[in-house]
Amino acid sequence: MRRRIFLERTLTVLAALVALLLVSGVVIHLVNSGYRQRMADAMDARPAQVQSILDSWEPASDTWPELDEQLWELDYGLYVMLAGREVYSSLEPFQRDQARHAAQELSWPEDIAISFQADGIPMVGLQSGPYTILALLRPGGPGFVHRPQSEATLLALAASGVTGIAVIVLLSLLFTDRQVKQFLRPLNALTEAARRVEQGDYSQPVGTQGQDGFAEVCAAFDHMQQHLLAEREKNAAYQRARTDLVAGISHDLRTPLTSVKGYLKGLQDGVARTPERQAQYLDIAYRKACAMEKLLERLFYFSKMETGELPLHLERTDLGELVRRFVQESQEELGPKGVVLTLKGAPAPHPLRADTEQLYRVLGNLTDNAMRYAKAEHLELTLTVWRERAYERLRFADNGKGVPEEQLPHLFELFWRGDSARGSRNEGSGLGLYIVKHIIEAHGGTVSARNDGGLVFEIALPAEEE
Structure with a gap:
């Protein structure tokens, strides 16, 4: 756009200069032609005739009109x-000053008419007693040609300048009008597009073409519309997922809550009469209550995470030692359920700065995910820790059936569940892996998932040098 404006302004100035030169040339040509013609007139027989008339004239105040009439026939004025x-x-008025100046400044011989030129103007003069008589060739062309040469030059330059200014103004108006129309076209398109966006219509592009700066603005506006449309669709999907989450959580809470109420009601009504039966009822009610507590805790954690009220408390720790401690504690809890946890490759130091509580939550969510979805008869979890360049890496693998390949890209999405049907005993809330991804990325790391003899999660966290 700047280049185009520069070119148009440059063309305007050049056109004005060309016009100024042309006008100046024409005016100077007229001036020179007038002076050449005046010189030619000065060389003809008329000056001698005017001299003869003046030499034979007897000055008197009442005879000037008669003398003027005779001079007029020779195209001279008196x-x-x-x-x-x-x-x-x-x-003419502009010749009087020339005549007055000549009469006052020149020396005149008594009673002898002489021919001369003053500033290029042919004159015949006579000094007769107290009278000074001058005859000037009357103008036969433009008036300014018969002025003094210096004055005629100034007038020519002034005329050229005025003409140049007029041309500049005219061309500027034409170019400005053209530029305004070019500028208003995309601006009007942007204004109309803004009205459509205000009304919620993001589907129509601005549709302007060109290589100027407005094309980039319109392209950016179209990109913004596409982004807003994608965000609106994403928010709509997000709201649907939240609605599904509320319905699912309500179902997940209702099931154990109903069980707790049922077993407590059985105890209250005396259905469990023996101590062994009563202990069984209490154990089931307790485990159901723990399941509800875990679900509510995850929802509370997600709420704090979404509102930014869950800062990380980073401290120096060793990833291998942290994973080893998690494996030992989890094996004691999950061993009776037939789950086997194995740690590999941890002895070397694996220093990093991390929030150990949050990394424990990551490992817990991955373990819970494997227990829900691995569908292995005897679940085995293998955790491998190693150093790779500037990252400490953790591999979390199970021996289950994995997940369909088309579902792998969606595992870490908020509220996403592979099986949309509720009621399965393994149905989750769609929060666990999303929380895993959030925590790992908050530590500056990455997490990915793939199938390899089961579902495998690979985590990379920035290492800290010893």
């Missing part, structure tokens, strides 16, 4: 001064 005062003139 100017008479008496003692420095004008007493008669038939000259």
